[in-house]
């Protein structure tokens with residue numbers, strides 16, 4: 001099928017104004033939020049903007065006839081290259097599928113189209129006493145479809161769980177263009193948990209066209225406190241002690257000094273400029289419980305060395321404390337023209353030494369590194385500042401990234417807490433999975449998408465067929481053994 005024929009057929013489904021094919025229009029779709037260098041850009045043949053499930057299915061069938069791959073796209077805020085059409089083909093953009101279809105306060109559910117922006121759902125239910133709990137820092141822009149595909153996290157996921165814990169059912173267009181419903185949308189909770197398989201599958205198994213989400217009641221009392229520390233070590237110890245005391249804050253975030261330098265002059269969030277790190281601690285629940293936990297946290301933080309701890313006394317102050325955290329990435333432009341935000345996880349108990357190790361790695365690479373992250377979950381976000389026009393800067397960042405990933409895996413952690421694997425980290429998968437593990441995952445992909453047409457070149461290491469993956473794993477294992485112990489496996 002020629003491009004002209006493809007565009008004509010797509011226009012027949014979604015309308016001529018909802019198909020992009022000119023180079024200037026396609027350029028916008030070559031990227032997502034990831035760093036060029038860590039992730040390649042790629043241009044699709046065409047972008048289609050359907051308005052409902054039927055149109056998505058018809059677009060998929062046209063792409064199938066043309067032999068072209070399909071990549072779904074939400075807001076393009078992803079940080080691992082997921083929405084980039086790595087092998088060209090057709091991008092299905094969800095911008096027009098942005099309606100909240102039904103709200104049911106009795107069942108505490110909302111049925112939404114995938115292009116609904118995360119925060120807009122909670123705004124939609126304002127006044128009802130309910131909200132949508134998963135709150136990625138990108139929530140003003142990112143879509144619920146993108147959140148589902150990446151199994152997004154956020155500050156409040158410490159207590160409430162990540163996206164998968166809030167998805168009750170899906171309507172999905174499969175790679176052959178058929179439509180299926182899962183979970184509560186299929187009225188069948190028995191059998192295989194297909195919702196669970198599709199959430200977090202990075203757009204590689206199906207395109208979500210309707211999403212049934214759980215609505216969470218807003219607690220009687222919400223309190224946000226700030227605790228300032230003179231070292232990252234003290235702040236991380238406090239994180240561990242709070243959780244070990246049996247308290248589960250709604251959110252427990254760390255913001256380091258470099259981030260404070262970027263944020264405070266712009267947003268005046270109230271973070272002390274001289275703190276090595278601040279913890280933002282949100283408690284919610286019944287008034288008595290919040291007060292009791294707050295008193296205990298106060299004592300723990302003082303024992304761990306806080307020199308300033310205070311609770312917001314108004315809604316405005318509470319929102320300001322959060323604004324500093326949630327707008328931190330936007331403020332980084334004050335410090336450097338470019339940044340690379342990493343996403344790895346370590347057990348909470350290993351936070352202090354891992355933060356020190358990340359500092360050692362980035363300092364050794366001549367990079368400034370900010371730390372602003374979901375401390376309660378052990379979900380690190382080392383943010384390396386650089387200027388890509390400086391010769392060798394991108395290479396230094398990528399080399400430091402490699403070492404950070406290594407250090408986190410060595411500490412018992414893993415590759416990604418919430419940003420997904422995409423193309424960014426796919427070649428790191430053999431660090432944490434055996435060839436057999438990857439082959440099992442490849443089997444799931446094959447069952448849904450035998451021709452590999454949905455979002456190809458993502459998640460699995462290059463050449464993911466079982467034999468090749470196993471060979472790659474063995475080669476990596478040999479490398480690691482010889483580096484660490486001088487052992488050369490026979």
Ligand SMILES: Cc1cc2nc3c(=O)[nH]c(=O)nc-3n(C[C@H](O)[C@H](O)[C@H](O)COP(=O)(O)OP(=O)(O)OC[C@H]3O[C@@H](n4cnc5c(N)ncnc54)[C@H](O)[C@@H]3O)c2cc1C
Pocket residue numbers: 032033071072073074075076077078079081082083094114135136137138141142143144145146147148149150151152153154155202203204206207208209329330418419455
């Ligand atoms: C400033 C900033 C802060 C961020 N903070 C967080 C954070 O706190 N927590 C977090 O988890 N992430 C965070 N992210 C990353 C990103 O916002 C999330 O991954 C988000 O879920 C992506 O949503 P999106 O709509 O932008 O999806 P996109 O980037 O457009 O797509 C992401 C993936 O989802 C797939 N996809 C999109 N829609 C569908 C669909 N309907 N069906 C199937 N697959 C689909 C795409 O193919 C792609 O693989 C942040 C990003 C930025 C830029």
